[in-house]
Amino acid sequence: MGWSMVKIAFLLHLFFCFSLCVSRASQGFEHASGVRTLTHEIPNHHEVHCSRERSRVAWQIIEEYLMPFVDEEEYQLPNKCRLHPDNDMFREQEQHKVHVDTNEWRCGFCKKSFRAEKFLDQHFDNRHYVLLNNTHGRCLADLCGALHCDQKSELKKTKKCNPAAVARNRHLCEGLADNCFPVSQGNKASRLHELFHRQFCDAHTCNGRQKPFSRGGKKQSSVFYLAICVLTLMLLPVFYLLVFLHQREMKKGIQDLKRISKAGRKTKPS
Ligand SMILES: [Zn+2]
Numbered sequence: 001m002g003w004s005m006v007k008i009a010f011l012l013h014l015f016f017c018f019s020l021c022v023s024r025a026s027q028g029f030e031h032a033s034g035v036r037t038l039t040h041e042i043p044n045h046h047e048v049h050c051s052r053e054r055s056r057v058a059w060q061i062i063e064e065y066l067m068p069f070v071d072e073e074e075y076q077l078p079n080k081c082r083l084h085p086d087n088d089m090f091r092e093q094e095q096h097k098v099h100v101d102t103n104e105w106r107c108g109f110c111k112k113s114f115r116a117e118k119f120l121d122q123h124f125d126n127r128h129y130v131l132l133n134n135t136h137g138r139c140l141a142d143l144c145g146a147l148h149c150d151q152k153s154e155l156k157k158t159k160k161c162n163p164a165a166v167a168r169n170r171h172l173c174e175g176l177a178d179n180c181f182p183v184s185q186g187n188k189a190s191r192l193h194e195l196f197h198r199q200f201c202d203a204h205t206c207n208g209r210q211k212p213f214s215r216g217g218k219k220q221s222s223v224f225y226l227a228i229c230v231l232t233l234m235l236l237p238v239f240y241l242l243v244f245l246h247q248r249e250m251k252k253g254i255q256d257l258k259r260i261s262k263a264g265r266k267t268k269p270s
Contacts, residue, residue: 048089048132050139052121055090057149058140064217069195073188081180082143089138092131093124146173147200148212161206170204177201 062083070077077084085091096108097120105120106113109128114120125132144150146169174197181193195215203212 048125048129050089050132051141052090052125054141054144054149055088055139056094057152058144058147059088059091059094061147061149061152061213062140065199065213065215066196068218069199069215070192073192075181075188075192077180078182082137082140082176083180087136087138088140089132090140093128143172143176145169146176146204148203151212161208163206166204166206170201173201173204 066083079086081087088094097117098106098108099117100106100113103115104113105115105117107120107123107128112123114123141149145165177193177196177200181189181196183190183193199213199215202214203210
């Protein structure tokens, strides 16, 4: 009775871990892939002075390190707040990206397919540029200094600290905190104002002691999940073996075990 329960628990546990691992691993694989192809649309220059890539990094930072707390407080970002989704000129396009398969990205507006995300980006720039309206400072990339985009993307790790740049970013950061979470708006806004400072603004110093995103974020990296999965899968059999041995010992008693070990010693080659 006890042993069959252990078996069922073991199988369930194994299945759960395995499915989790597979889903995590495939996610990581999809993100890592990006096959190049020569067939792409001819660039059509509609000058937009805002980096799509950096805007995407800024958006990821907001999604990961700010929105979980905003959602938890059930707080509505004011429209004038530059972190509001409506103030990201690429948001509508990004929401119309359909990642069909590893090598297939589809445009949600006209259903055209592309072999890599960057070609879909080019397609958006060429065919759907009307949506890119930057009239009211809707470029999230401009906030990258305040939001520590470089820290996140780990592309530019500058050792030297520039006090003027740090002061500028801190000022930008504090401006965001004041506009998005006005203290006069009540307790929720005050708490988030405080959090925004801890999470983003406090790290704008040259002393190097404060790290950005000190309050943590939503998602763990897939590498971390994979490591946990592998470890769990490796340790599970050991755990169940121990449970099994313990149960057997309880059932048969120490006397039986002694007899078995004596018999084992006799058969050993000398
Ligand atoms: Zn399209």
